[in-house]
Amino acid sequence: MRIGELCQATGVGIETIRYYEKEGLIPAPARTDNGYRNYGSAHLERLSFIRHCRALDMPLAEIKRMLGFVAHPDADCGDINRLIDEQLARVRVRLKSMRALEKQLSQLRAHCGAGHTAAECGILHELVAAAQGEACACHTKAP
Amino acid sequence: MRIGELCQATGVGIETIRYYEKEGLIPAPARTDNGYRNYGSAHLERLSFIRHCRALDMPLAEIKRMLGFVAHPDADCGDINRLIDEQLARVRVRLKSMRALEKQLSQLRAHCGAGHTAAECGILHELVAAAQGEACACHTKAP
DNA sequence: AAAAACCCTGTAGTGACTTCAGAGTCAATA
């Protein structure tokens, strides 16, 4: 199976496959006479596994650890649990801040409809005022 | 005001301040005799504005546009509204995918408590199975 | 025979910083 076929089979871009090889996430495959990469089903499975983990937004370093567990089936399962827990914690932190962000932005958006000049824009006023509030209240030294 | 003081006043790292200057988000300040950057209150306000926009996760390019509106108060306000709408749309897309992610991960996490080997781990089984399902069903050409 | 499609390597670019190396400047201390 050539790289283009692997790309078709997994939906992973050719450049990305080569990148994963360079980064050591998939082993370097055998080459045909003309130097083309020649993949087998093990590569396909491993690449799909990687993409599934990436779809869970795991960093490549964590995926490497997961691949280590796949390769060592007698390792302790607790480490896998911890890894997923860490990932879940990261996702929840980001989720929380995204929710706050959505709220802030939609509130901000409500401060202005169209048809004004920038000088009259409630959005801009809010942003400038918020910036001033922050700069004065939060970080400056004693007066 | 030296760069360290501006850093204190705004909570923005020194290197980040220099980076913003290089990228043209804040104007290059005057220098003292020894070559140190010398900031005024206009810099402080502008930097706070930038950080507030960054806290809304706006890309620097959009923030540049916002700063343009601040500088041209007679511009049309509709552009500001559009900019915020775009940002809000981006945030909502990401929020949706983060929610899905959280769900997937917590479901995955439920497949295993501790105390097994990796071979017996429900999480690993799920991931491997999911990868196989994806590789077979979604992308391969006709059999 | 020529064109299109595929593959190769190696390098650079993305965004928004962060870190580092190597050097100069300034205030306070031994």
Next chain:
DNA sequence: TATTGACTCTGAAGTCACTACAGGGTTTTT
């Protein structure tokens, strides 16, 4: 006075996970 420590400077490189490109070779199709 010497020197320590804190601050500042520039410019380059590193981060993450790709993506795009330049410049070439190979295979398949027309």
